[in-house]
Amino acid sequence: MNWKFFCDRAGRGLTLFCAALVIVLTVSIIYFISSKGLATFFTNGISLREFLLSDQWAPDRAAVDGGPLVGAKAFIAGSVLVSLLAVGVSAPLGIIVAVFIVEIAPGWGQRVLQPAVELLAGIPSVVYGYIGLSLLVPLIRTYLGGGGFSLLAGFLVLSVMILPTIISVSTDSIRALPVEWKHASYALGSTRWQTIRMVLVPAARSGLITAVVLGMARAFGEALAVQMVIGNTREIPTSILSPMMTLTSAITMDMGATVMGTTWNNALWSMGLLLLLMSLCFILIIRVVVRRGAVQ
Amino acid sequence: MRSKIFLALFLIGALMMAVSGCGGKTEKQGEQPRAREQQSGGANGSITAVGSSALQPLVEEAASQFMAKNPGAQIVVQGGGSGTGLSQVSQGAADIGNSDVFAEEKLGAEEVAQLVDHKVCVVGMAAVVNPDITVDNVTQQQLIDIFTGKITNWKDLGGPDVKIQLVNRPKSSGTRATFKTYALKGAEEARGIEQDSSGTVRKIINETPGAIGYLALSYLDGSVKPLKLDGVEPTKENIIEGKYPVWAYEHMYTKGEPAGLAKDFLDYMLSDEVQKTLVPELGYIPVTEMKVERDVRGNVTKK
Numbered sequence: 282m283n284w285k286f287f288c289d290r291a292g293r294g295l296t297l298f299c300a301a302l303v304i305v306l307t308v309s310i311i312y313f314i315s316s317k318g319l320a321t322f323f324t325n326g327i328s329l330r331e332f333l334l335s336d337q338w339a340p341d342r343a344a345v346d347g348g349p350l351v352g353a354k355a356f357i358a359g360s361v362l363v364s365l366l367a368v369g370v371s372a373p374l375g376i377i378v379a380v381f382i383v384e385i386a387p388g389w390g391q392r393v394l395q396p397a398v399e400l401l402a403g404i405p406s407v408v409y410g411y412i413g414l415s416l417l418v419p420l421i422r423t424y425l426g427g428g429g430f431s432l433l434a435g436f437l438v439l440s441v442m443i444l445p446t447i448i449s450v451s452t453d454s455i456r457a458l459p460v461e462w463k464h465a466s467y468a469l470g471s472t473r474w475q476t477i478r479m480v481l482v483p484a485a486r487s488g489l490i491t492a493v494v495l496g497m498a499r500a501f502g503e504a505l506a507v508q509m510v511i512g513n514t515r516e517i518p519t520s521i522l523s524p525m526m527t528l529t530s531a532i533t534m535d536m537g538a539t540v541m542g543t544t545w546n547n548a549l550w551s552m553g554l555l556l557l558l559m560s561l562c563f564i565l566i567i568r569v570v571v572r573r574g575a576v577q
Numbered sequence: 578m579r580s581k582i583f584l585a586l587f588l589i590g591a592l593m594m595a596v597s598g599c600g601g602k603t604e605k606q607g608e609q610p611r612a613r614e615q616q617s618g619g620a621n622g623s624i625t626a627v628g629s630s631a632l633q634p635l636v637e638e639a640a641s642q643f644m645a646k647n648p649g650a651q652i653v654v655q656g657g658g659s660g661t662g663l664s665q666v667s668q669g670a671a672d673i674g675n676s677d678v679f680a681e682e683k684l685g686a687e688e689v690a691q692l693v694d695h696k697v698c699v700v701g702m703a704a705v706v707n708p709d710i711t712v713d714n715v716t717q718q719q720l721i722d723i724f725t726g727k728i729t730n731w732k733d734l735g736g737p738d739v740k741i742q743l744v745n746r747p748k749s750s751g752t753r754a755t756f757k758t759y760a761l762k763g764a765e766e767a768r769g770i771e772q773d774s775s776g777t778v779r780k781i782i783n784e785t786p787g788a789i790g791y792l793a794l795s796y797l798d799g800s801v802k803p804l805k806l807d808g809v810e811p812t813k814e815n816i817i818e819g820k821y822p823v824w825a826y827e828h829m830y831t832k833g834e835p836a837g838l839a840k841d842f843l844d845y846m847l848s849d850e851v852q853k854t855l856v857p858e859l860g861y862i863p864v865t866e867m868k869v870e871r872d873v874r875g876n877v878t879k880k
Contacts (some may be wrong), residue, residue, distance in 0.1 A: 430781075
């Protein structure tokens with residue numbers, strides 16, 4: 282009896298410890314990024330307005346010449362543009378594939394298509410980037426003109442990368458719908474197309490939105506693959522063929538070669554903080570969407 | 578219920594303390610190996626050299642040769658970039674900080690005062706273009722005009738009618754800093770493609786029509802075409818003689834005068850064994866052969 286009691290207590294202690302560890306990790310990472318990222322504004326005296334709304338990036342310029350300038354607008358715009366376009370391609374494609382897997386071809390869809398999608402998710406991002414660099418960039422350069430390194434190459438690579446996320450989350454949410462709804466719809470005389478369009482997809486709406494937001498979050502945070510194909514030019518892209526830069530690639534470009542504590546390094550941390558806040562936003566959106574979906 | 582919350586808070590508190598405790602220890606770690614070396618002396622103990630990825634292959638190779646000769650020594654070589662190397666060595670977290678640039682260019686005056694510079698080799702840099710570009714010589718003014726965006730087509734320089742595509746390294750890169758100072762006389766480059774590794778820069782210049790960039794001489798492999806500057810070819814001999822201006826020292830910084838293993842290893846880096854064989858093999862120029870010297874401000878003097 283006593284032994285059982287002890288085991289119970291020990292088990293509870295262990296789980297509590299693990300949970301606390303995760304909380305501490307999260308809190309300390311957020312604390313670290315915030316303290317570094319906010320130093321740009323409080324210690325180095327850069328205004329938030331300049332950071333967010335200026336596209337002048339010259340952190341190495343001496344104070345005499347009016348520097349350092351750490352405007353991140355071009356990177357923020359780049360990140361937003363490339364992720365939105367990637368989701369624009371992937372969301373319809375992913376949802377349609379999910380419908381196909383669940384409704385149209387449940388047999389081989391599940392046996393062949395689903396493992397294929399999971400395989401797609403398992404390809405490391407550097408490989409995606411490398412394929413983009415060696416295949417997509419020369420292709421764009423030859424057939425569409427420009428330098429090849431472009432917004433177009435960036436969002437195409439990204440859209441393939443976020444496809445697995447969107448497909449698998451959408452598949453799960455469509456599959457989780459009660460089978461009676463489908464039967465009821467057929468019983469009322471709907472065709473398969475009507476059932477999918479008017480019953481299943483609207484009913485799975487909150488799950489589908491979650492899938493798209495998750496894909497968006499992944500696109501926003503992706504660094505390596507995008508960096509290899511967008512050309513990293515510190516300008517807001519003027520066309521789909523012009524090179525650009527994202528927040529993540531601006532961080533990776535300079536992080537090793539700047540010294541901790543300088544304005545330059547702190548500005549990179551501020552971009553990190555911005556990425557963290559964005560993903561917080563995405564999580565909040567998902568929470569709200571899921572709660573609304575549950576009420577209906 | 579309440580007791581659970583208390584327990585959770587208690588655990589979180591305990592963990593926080595444990596984590597901050599660890600943080601405290603790492604700060605002191607830098608001092609410990611140094612203390613150990615001084616006691617043992619000679620080629621024993623363990624040191625870390627962190628920083629510049631351009632210098633990393635040389636230091637790695639030299640370290641493995643050194644360790645083969647001195648089995649008691651342990652030298653850990655890490656990349657991470659010049660900035661990382663300099664900040665780690667000035668904080669005492671690494672014994673040696675490798676850098677492509679003078680510490681004065683990255684750190685404040687107080688931190689620089691504590692560091693001792695050891696120049697181990699010289700790296701030359703050349704402006705390189707896509708092999709299809711027929712131009713093979715530019716004047717310095719033309720080079721500046723290209724990189725500041727005043728000249729935008731190769732036909733203005735007598736080449737084919739192809740748009741010039743700039744390929745830069747990031748502003749924090751030592752190669753870019755050197756090129757900007759000595760090839761462009763400090764002129765601010767126009768915006769262009771940026772890549773954070775020399776290997777990628779070479780690949781892009783090789784594949785993109787009209788591309789121009791700059792690379793360390795060790796990266797020249799025939800896939801891109803180096804340009805003469807004011808008629809002077811970017812070769813090892815011209816750099817040694819002081820005829821070709823675009824080169825930089827590779828530095829290994831220590832905090833205070835090096836002692837023990839760090840001193841032995843730095844002496845080894847400057848010995849004939851490394852300078853005469855390893856350094857030229859890996860495409861660097863031995864610092865011992867240089868006939869000219871350059872200080873932090875860029876003043877060149879005959880040795």
